[in-house]
Amino acid sequence: MKPERVLVLGASGAMARYMIPFLAENGCQVDGIALDKVESSNPNVKYYQGNAKELPMLREFLSHNYDAIVDYLTYTTSEIPFYLPQLLDHTDHYIFLSSGRVYDNLEKPVKETSPRLIDSSKDALLVNSDDYCIYKARGENLLFSRPRKNWTIVRPATTYSYLRYQLVTLEAANTVGRAFAGKKVVVPIQAKDKPATLSWGGDAGRMIGKLLFCEAALGEAYNINSAENHTWGEIADYYKDICDLQAVWVDKEDYLKILNPDPYRMGPRWQLEYARLFDREVDNSKVLAVTGMKQSDMMPLYEGLKREITRTPKDYPWPNNQRMDDYLAAMK
Secondary structure, three states: OOOOEEEEEOOOOOOHHHHHHHHHHOOOEEEEEEOOOOOOOOOOEEEEEOOOOOHHHHHHHHOOOOOEEEEOOOOOOOOHHHHHHHHHHOOOEEEEEOOHHHEOOOOOOEOOOOOEHHHHOOOHHHHOOOOHHHHHHHHHHHHHHOOOOOEEEEEEOEEEEOOEOOEOOEOHHHOHHHHHOOOOEEEEHHHOOOEEOEEEHHHHHHHHHHHOOOHHHOOEEEEEOOOOOEEHHHHHHHHHHHHOOOEEEEOHHHHHHHHOOOOOOOHHHHHHHHHHOOOOOEOOHHHHHHHOOOHHHOOOHHHHHHHHHHOOOOOOOOOOOHHHHHHHHHHO
């Protein structure tokens, strides 16, 4: 029996970097496309540098009719009806990266059947926007409408990995980057006691890898995450212990002005108010049942953060957040 051939789009991301070696170890031949240069010593893995959305490159790869495609790219509303049908028509199993951000805050713990913001939100600006949580749900809707169920939807919770370290809506430059520079970080006090689910990219990648070629997973959606959850205040304490990041808790309006002072740029507000200020306790029982994994297999959050942070180069060139520096200076 010939090995399965898998195409991975966005092959250097937080989950793909762990999923691809897992697939190769299990006998798959993997071709990965990434914007940056990636190398592998595994003979079953080949990386190609380029933009997978560029049609000549994409259609050349699609002409090979891979057994499966794992798609870590993002598609805006206008791109969804163009790209997704092409991908679905050229493989037997397409995995679409959605997000845990599609869910509203109406059920706890969050299950795959929990209401989505696109269906339940009363915020007219949000549901008529092209925000991340909306266009991901629109991509899901296209898949739901297809007569051929050769797809699986995965909805990861917030996922940390190498050079990906989140605190509320902040990413690595404003968490570990500021810690390494000896700087404090500003975070919204309204999030401090909100429960959050952060999952290690290695666990998420393995879950997605195990869903591939699983007949029971066709036409289904899965939460991709650990069931472990902590408040953002507890997670801030983890960062303090691991890399001496000192959090300064302020009102969310001050925090949002630091992120983007333009009040009509709604993305930062929506990510905060419609994701990080929600109670994000997420049920992972469905994916555990179909993959045969156990919660005890998951990386504990503290250990995973420490593992990834301690291997980050101390001289990594993080961009600076001058507005945050100015805000902290004005507090003195």
